[in-house]
Amino acid sequence: MKMIATVLLSIAALATAASPAFAQTKLKWAHVYEISEPYHTESVWAAEEIKKRTNGRYEIQVYPASTLGKETDINQGLTLGTVDMIISGPSFAARNFPRIGVAYYPFIFRDAAHQAAYAKSPVFQEMVEEYRKKTGIVMTAYTYYGARHTTSNRAFTDCAGMKGLKIRVPDVPAYMATPKSCGANPTPIAFAEVYLALQNGTVEAQENPLTTIEAKKFYEVQKNVMLTGHIVDGVVTQIAPHVWSKLSDADKQVFIEVTQEAAARGTAKVVKREAELVDEFKAKGINIVTVNRQSFIDAVLKNFTPESLGYERKDYDRIVALK
Numbered sequence: 001m002k003m004i005a006t007v008l009l010s011i012a013a014l015a016t017a018a019s020p021a022f023a024q025t026k027l028k029w030a031h032v033y034e035i036s037e038p039y040h041t042e043s044v045w046a047a048e049e050i051k052k053r054t055n056g057r058y059e060i061q062v063y064p065a066s067t068l069g070k071e072t073d074i075n076q077g078l079t080l081g082t083v084d085m086i087i088s089g090p091s092f093a094a095r096n097f098p099r100i101g102v103a104y105y106p107f108i109f110r111d112a113a114h115q116a117a118y119a120k121s122p123v124f125q126e127m128v129e130e131y132r133k134k135t136g137i138v139m140t141a142y143t144y145y146g147a148r149h150t151t152s153n154r155a156f157t158d159c160a161g162m163k164g165l166k167i168r169v170p171d172v173p174a175y176m177a178t179p180k181s182c183g184a185n186p187t188p189i190a191f192a193e194v195y196l197a198l199q200n201g202t203v204e205a206q207e208n209p210l211t212t213i214e215a216k217k218f219y220e221v222q223k224n225v226m227l228t229g230h231i232v233d234g235v236v237t238q239i240a241p242h243v244w245s246k247l248s249d250a251d252k253q254v255f256i257e258v259t260q261e262a263a264a265r266g267t268a269k270v271v272k273r274e275a276e277l278v279d280e281f282k283a284k285g286i287n288i289v290t291v292n293r294q295s296f297i298d299a300v301l302k303n304f305t306p307e308s309l310g311y312e313r314k315d316y317d318r319i320v321a322l323k
Contacts, residue, residue: 038266046262109232136241141263146209151222
């Protein structure tokens with residue numbers, strides 16, 4: 001009888017362990033970046049770390065390179081319930097919540113450290129909370145994507161030097177603001193066609209982070225890199241409302257802490273690579289030019305105020321003042 005009782009107790013314990021209360025939750029984490037990029041490698045690290053810190057209650061599968069759809073699709077997927085977590089540029093969130101788009105205003109950030117200060121600031125936390133109230137989506141972490149610099153076969157050192165330059169930029173007002181303010185001729189061209197357009201002279205210049213200039217080999221058809229740093233880009237980790245609402249307070253804290261740790265790790269890798277690329281481009285014979293940033297800042301503020309692009313001056317002032 002004693003043995004039977006022991007067996008029955010063992011069966012009961014197994015049944016309890018297999019009950020819904022102990023069930024593992026599987027989540028889909030989507031993004032559009034390649035598997036070699038920090039936005040993917042650190043997401044994979046975070047997925048494993050969340051699993052570890054929640055004793056295996058959450059199994060997160062990371063889907064890279066637009067596997068679950070383009071950036072527009074995965075942003076919509078948070079609301080539709082087709083994805084559970086994403087990393088994406090805040091410009092997509094700005095379509096529903098324009099205030100957060102101020103992060104794309106030219107020269108609002110000095111560098112990666114300034115952007116990191118913004119991610120921890122009261123002004124960003126206000127936006128995060130307003131966005132959550134409006135959409136249910138929770139933004140937990142901000143990762144540095146890179147400062148956008150300008151390549152051209154004509155070197156320049158200030159805003160006036162851009163006058164008449166035919167430059168490819170995305171067809172977005174915030175991206176157009178700097179070249180327009182300096183008298184350049186911004187020309188939207190599909191990203192996939194930029195290399196050929198530079199090669200055949202359809203445009204003379206383009207702008208992108210150094211890591212993109214490397215990946216797309218723009219340095220092969222451009223002689224100069226001007227370190228304009230006119231837009232400091234970033235991506236945000238976001239969690240869907242149908243997931244967040246079911247997390248315990250303790251698990252919410254785990255998701256926040258881990259994704260912020262992953263963002264810090266990813267940021268450090270991008271910053272390190274940018275510094276390496278300056279020297280690597282020099283070694284390839286590319287002319288690296290330090291510019292008078294203030295001349296660009298003055299021109300943008302004169303021609304395209306934050307208000308004219310739909311942003312709030314108080315947000316701009318608070319962000320610029322961050323140390």
